[in-house]
Amino acid sequence: MAFNKGTSADQFFQTDAEQAERERREAKAWNKNGNPITLKSKLLAAIPDPTSSSSVLIAESAGSVRRVNVDTGDTKQVFRGPSAPVPCVAVGGPGNGTLFAGSWDKDIWSWDLKSKAPGRKYSGHSDFVKAVVTAKLGGKDILISGGADKKIMVWDIETGSRLYVLQDQTVSMMAVQHLVVDPVESRNDEVILVSASSDPHVRRWRIRLDGFEQLKETSPDEPGAARHAILEHDTTVYKVMFDSEGEEVDLWTASGDGTAKCLSRIKGFATDDAFHHGDHVRAVAVTDQWIVTAGRDEDVKVWNRSSGKLYCTLDGHFNEVTDLVALDGGRRIVSVSIDGTVRTWPLNQAELDKVNKEKEDRAKGVEKETPAEPSKGLMTLDEEAELAALMEDDD
Template sequence: MAFQKGTTAGHFFQTDAEQAKIERRELKANNKNGNPIALKSKLLAAIPDPTSPSAVFIAESAGSVRRVNVDTGDSKQVFRGPSAPVTCVAVGGSGNRTLFAGSWDKDIWSWDLASKVPGRKYSGHSDFVKAVVTTMLGGKDCLISGGADKKIIVWDTETGSRLHVLQDQTVSMMAVQDLVVDPVQSGPDEVILVSASSDPHIRRWRIRLDGFEQIQETSPDAPGAARHAILEHDTTVYKVVFESESEEVDLWTSSGDGTAKCLSRLKDFATDESFHHGDHVRAVAVTDQWIVTAGRDEDVKVWNRTSGKLYCILDGHYDEVTDLVVLDGGRRVVSVSIDGTVRTWPLGQIELDKVNKEKEDKAKGVEKETPAEPPKGLMTDEEEAELAALMGDDD
């Protein structure tokens, strides 16, 4: 292994491999795939804007949340306050009028969506806040947060008081990576929460206003036997997502072991399907036709749900992809990345086939044809026909 020498500060103590990686990314940075919207910081998470079919809220390392309209490119609406990176974002409260964001400063910030005026700040974690979700519980608007301090805190959104602090007392739980509320088993007075963490265990929690408990799972391998938690991955689970399209509403996961998986509700959340993306898979998104995965290798991969095979690779990002958001009922997906760009990809089969064809042609050395322009000063066929008709009228 050789070390790069040079007078440029960025070249000191860099291996040849590191320098080659930097040069590759610099070459790749100018591509226009996915109609990139370039922002000025690293993008760490994203969610859809419930008030608009073409907008997303993005957590920025610059310490803010930015609303981006992927159709118009407008990114001027910014929610400021934290002085440290924002890692996660959620919308909730009465009428979905409040924006929440967890930060490296250990707090959860809030803003009124319409006015962008800062609201209550929720302080209680002793390390980075990594995940936030909102829910209703016993008629109360509640906020649930997870942190690098291995704690999950349930908050009364209106008063800011802590209702519960959840921790695994049996198997050591590492930093919380993601949280999601089960839309099937949750009800007005009881919420079933699923948590993912830096250890491979996926935990489920039953939460009420007057208490909580960790759910003991049924072992899929030994009928009648229990298991402490869902254990279907080998290492960190970054994302847990419930599918909204299927009747069973299965749980989808992405992991540092290089896979995204469908955990079947009917099989006690055992693996039903596995997609081998490769490298760390930071995000997974699901439509009725496709499974979309993305992560450290910079690519957005689209898998055919029926066959389970890789259908298309959408390349454009030049650093780790951190999140995916499905828009328009599954007709397109938005990806955000450490490279500071927001990219939007159509998921129609015709558009994906076009991407595949262009890649095949490029591999064969076939140059993309540029439509020929008509010679200046000459009329098109339509113009000639129109002129002939006009001249005929003069006869």
């Protein structure tokens, strides 16, 4: 194994493989696929902006949340406060007017969504806050957070008081990766929460004002039997979401085992369909026509929902894709990445067919892609190791 000594600090003592990977990323960074909007930090999560149909709210490693308008390219509205990376973001509170962000500094920060004025800070986790979600419970606005400390905490948004700490007492729950509220089973007096973590179990919780419990699951293999949690993956589950298109509002998951899965509600959340993306799948998005997956291999893959077959691969990112946001009723998808770019892809079939045709032509030598100027801000090896600690922390 040879070592290369470069001219910059981040190139000293790189192995051949590390140097080759850097060169590959630098070459790929020249592309303009997905009309990239380039930011100066690593992008760790994104959600739709409830105040604008063309904007997303992005959690940044720079310790801020940034509003990005994908139509105009405006990136100037920034919510600042944390001095450490922000890996998760949510909107809630009265009138959905408050922005929340969990941070490496172990706190959840908040701001007024319109004025950007700082609000209350919620402190209680003993390690990175990796997931946040909001809900209403008995007329009360609540915030739910999950951390690398293996705990899920429920907060009263108005008072800042911590209501509950949820932990699996039967099977060791590892770092919480994502949280989502079940829109079907939740009611005014109880919230059904779904959690994903660095172990392969997906857990459901019933939260009420007078207490909480972890739900037992129907066993798909033994009628009448129960299982401790939903176990349909082999390793870390990075994201959970509910399908807004299907009649049953099924649960969708993205996992480090390389698959995204549809877990059928009527089958007790057993696997109904699986999409084999390959490598770690960090994000999944669902429309009435397409399933979109993305993750460590840098590609955004579009699957035909009816046939289950891969329809188109959208390549443009040159580092791990961390999140996907569907806009305009699923007519386009926004992807964000550790490479610092926000890319927007149309999902109408004609545009996807055009992408496929261009790839076929290039493969035949009909057209050669001309690179534009390379994007700046590639990570140093130390930065890559630091981000890997955030994204992969199983402690």
